[in-house]
Amino acid sequence: MSWSDGDDSNDEVKAESANHVSALAGRIMSDTESCEEEMSYDELAISYYDLMAKNSELTQKVEEQARKIAHLGDEKFDNLNHISELNDELSRLNH
Secondary structure, three states: OOOOOHHHHHHHHHHHHHHHHHHHOOOOOOOOOOHHHOOOHHHHHHHHHHHHHHHHHHHHHHHHHHHHHHHHHHHHHHHHHHHHHHHHHHHHHHO
């Protein structure tokens, strides 16, 4: 292929992008299926953007859970310190 094959190159890029999006969307087409059954580039692009939106949503949930885990870890640390103080006080009172 040469640089003068601009349209062919663009079609190849679109086809490669469509294959990547198809793989990401879990819609791998076999070589024996007809063209009517394959998703168009635009359909694949829409699927890709839907997956990106879902990824963003899930990323936000993971970040929220990480903040909750960190908060609970801090709370656990504070509670363990308080327990230690109470055990020390109990030991002093028992003596």
